[in-house]
Amino acid sequence: MFDGMRRRIVSMWFPRLASDRSLRGRPVDAPFALTLKEENANRIYCLNPQAEKQGLHRGMNVADARAFCPELESRPASPADDRAFLHVLCRWATRYCPWVGIEGADGLVLDITGAAHLFGGEAGMLCDMRQRLARAGITARIGLADTRGAAWALAHFAEGRAGPGDAVAALRPLPVAALRLEEKTVTALERLGLRRIGDLEDAARAPLGRRFGPDLLMRLDQAFGRRAEQISPLRAPPHYGVRMGLPEPIGLCDDVMAGAARLLDRLCETLTRHEAGARVLCLTLRRVDGQAQQVELRLAAPMRDPARILPLFERGVSGVDAGFGIDQMRLSVTRAEPLPVEQMSHSAPARSGRLEDLITRIGTRIGLDNIQRLLPADSHIPERAFIVAAAAFSRPGGGWAAPRPRPLRLFAPEPIAGTGSRPPERFRWRRMPLTTARAIGPERIAPEWWLEDENWRAGLRDYWRVETRQGRRLWLFHTPQNPGWFVQGEFV
Structure with a gap:
């Protein structure tokens, strides 16, 4: 295989993902930490560089941390928000290549094979990544190598780029923990004197396999490219939205409802394929003067039946100011929920949905929450x-x-x-x-x-x-x- 066709993998590690996310919304110019209750104790979950300089570290008891650093500012951690933010970063990273996956709880992995020339080469791409993340206030360590394991090792232990075919030389001086091994395995290897990946590579494989099992050799082979390791890109959520351009502007309520009926038929077909139901729909009507009006419909239950949804739009559509006419319509689902197909039974009566429709009609007047x-x-x-x-x-x-x-x-x-x-x-x-x-x-x-x-x-x-x-x-x-x-x- 030619060097130009080698597979090239980028590993992004965000060591302060949680604290960076929190500080983006509310910056703090002082030692800062996020706290999380674990095993009946409030402990540090993530912290900024200023807190680390004070001798604080992850897992430290918050009471002890305040004794070391009285000026420490803290907030409760939210792992769910951190996961959502990592998904946002994953979508952002698709600007560099289409194959982007999530690596653990605080990292991304990108297969940039054949895409680096779009940014002036690999060095230019890595520079662009670092600059954009730094402007966003996100701390990142980036590694680039021929394999996923080697890129991860460089990102975590020796940030930088290993040229095509140079992964072996770049990995040999790194500690064995760079092979993504369990902590107990790393400790056992260090007790045997195998502290560097090079020491492990030079050792006999059979005794290592008998003592530590197949996972150790698998990680070693993956890092050196002797065993393939796939990247599973994050699937983009399905998009529920349809639009329609009109050859002539319309302004009558009946015409708008007829157009909404066509859009609903197409939208509900997509919802049916994904076994989902709409909870909130938005009908956007663009006028010929460039202005747009929106009609939002909040449903009392997930639905995908056009015949039930269409009449619920009548009240909102009747209040639209069409101006000199409407030339484009767009219908989208802003909130969807799972709605699996139900098995029909002759013994159980089918649900009519009349109660949900009534709640929706009343809710459009006084609000569903009321x-x-x-x-x-x-x-x-x-x-x-x-x-x-x-x-x-x-x-x-x-x-x-x-x-x-x-x-x-x-x-x-x-x-x-x-x-x-x-x-x-x-x-x-x-x-x-x-x-x-x-x-x-x-x-x-x-x-x-x-x-x-x-x-x-x-x-x-x-x-x-x-x-x-x-x-x-x-x-x-x-x-x-x-x-x-x-x-x-x-x-x-």
Whole structure:
């Protein structure tokens, strides 16, 4: 194989990925660290160069770090945001080559074979990478070699470029940890005196294989190019968007809806192929004067049925100012969710989706977040036996697991006059004189000791269902530790 056709791999390592991401949004001119709770201790997750100069390091207890460096500023770490940021960098790196993959939690790997000449050669490409990352405030170490293993070793232990065919000479003086080995394997090799990759290469292979297994020799062969190692590029997320140019400007609502119907048919076909459903759609209408108006539709459930989605656009489209006419339409999904194909069954009735459509129609007027439902919660305390959730972003839960019936109307406890441990025969509630006809109880409910609740700190409550001669069916409780009677609910 000619040198010009050799495979060339770039490894990018971002040693301060998390702290660089956080400081890009809110810069700090002082020792800085991100903290993460691990094994019941708050430890340093990532830190900037100023903190490292103070003797701090990753995994250090935050309390100890503040003792060494009182001026240390910190924020909670967010590994999920770090992963998302790494994906952004992966998409950015496709400007250099199409084959870009993620290397661990803080690195990228690029196959730049045949692409370096577009940037004036390999040196020019690496210089462009470093300059762009430095302007973005991202610390990076870059290695370039014939193999993925050699490029990774250079990025982590000897930043630079190994020319075509020079990987062996570049790797020999590096420590054995540059072979991407486990820490225990590295420690065992160093105890045997095999501290450099060159020492490992010169040693007999058979004893190494018997003692350390096939992984050691595999990593060694991958670094020297004796065994192939593939790069799996990150798949770009599917794009859900269609557009349509119009030969003549339109302005009537019916015409816009007809165009939206055509776009929806094409869009839903794409969603069906990817087994996805739209939660938020955006219809962009470009006018002949260059201005554009948007109609956003937020759905109460993921959908890909054009017949159900199209009528939901009517309210938004009717309020569009078409000006001198609309000459282009674009429909895109700004938020999609998985919607796998369901197996049809003759025993289970098919879901009509009418409730979701109703929630969507009402949501376009008052907002989806303002339409709420009650869901059961795992608590025997009446006030904590339910949670309030947005109906569009939750599903109906199962029935309430209550040992006794609960009132449909529940309110804050209201005191009434009464003595003894049984409901009073006559009492006054909300200015109404009531007479007890029948009482069922008591049901004793103890407070949840692990929760701080002012209303339940008084102690036990004995609940009674009381039917009055006046027709009121009330839920009363008595507090034995501090004698008193209260009404907390009403059965309807």
